[in-house]
Amino acid sequence: MxxxxxxxxxxxxxxxxxxxxxxxxxxxxxxxxxxxxxxxxxxxxxxxxxxxxxxxxxxxxxxxxxxxxRGMPHTLTSERLYAGLYVNELLVRLLPIGVPCPELFSVYQSTLIKLADKASASLEPMLRQFEFILLTELGVAFDFQHDAHGVPIESGGRYVWYSEQGFCRNDSDANGISGDSLLEIGFGQLNNIANQRVAKQLCRQALSGFLGKKPLKSRELFAQFLRGKRR
The missing domain is CATH 2.40.50.140 (Nucleic acid-binding proteins)
Structure with a gap:
């Protein structure tokens, strides 16, 4: 059992x-x-x-x-329900069958607990933390301390992430990610909006390589939910 x-x-x-x-x-x-x-x-x-x-x-x-x-079900409502469906769909789409992943399972459990607790932090930090652990399980481990050449990331630099290399410095790229944000995310600082956006961008970019072109149904359902709220 x-x-x-x-x-x-x-x-x-x-x-x-x-x-x-x-x-x-x-x-x-x-x-x-x-x-x-x-x-x-x-x-x-x-x-x-x-x-x-x-x-x-x-x-x-x-x-x-x-x-x-084994206890009571976790009751998820509103946006948190769609976040739970999103997490479940990622696991179904991306995990190989029959491969133990105890760390990811532990994070999944804690994510459900947080999602069910309406008084807990906003959705973004908990979803990003889950995605980072899932990506590590899939072989994508972000190094927020060093660039692709092993050089320490500098707070004043700007960086672009490439799936086969890592973070490459390019100070002339206006769309590059600030070194400040990367260092802060590496220390788990996901409570400000700027870092949340960067983390979401990185996770989506990395996950897209595994998900391919087939859209996530949970995202479509969440978009429908948001449209219904605006009416």
């Missing part, structure tokens, strides 16, 4: 569900939940609900054997 969360689910045959799961020890897995469309099981097979799980099988698709609640 291990702790896990449902990331996404869909009907399978007459009574079952296909579920994407993120688990503490097995990472991302896909499973058949037999009888999952029954009310008792369907109530558990929901995103953001901590569960204790066991399964059998190997390869691309396993079979759930046992599912039990």
């Amino acid at each position: 291990q702790l896990g969360f449902v990331l996404h689910r869909r009907p399978y045959r007459e009574t079952s569900l296909l579920v994407d799961l993120f688990t503490e020890h097995s990472g991302y897995i896909r499973a058949v939940c037999r009888g999952g469309q029954r009310k008792s099981l369907a109530a558990l097979m929901q995103p953001f609900y901590p569960l204790t799980l066991s399964f059998k099988g190997q390869g691309e698709l396993v079979t759930l054997l046992q599912t039990e609640p």
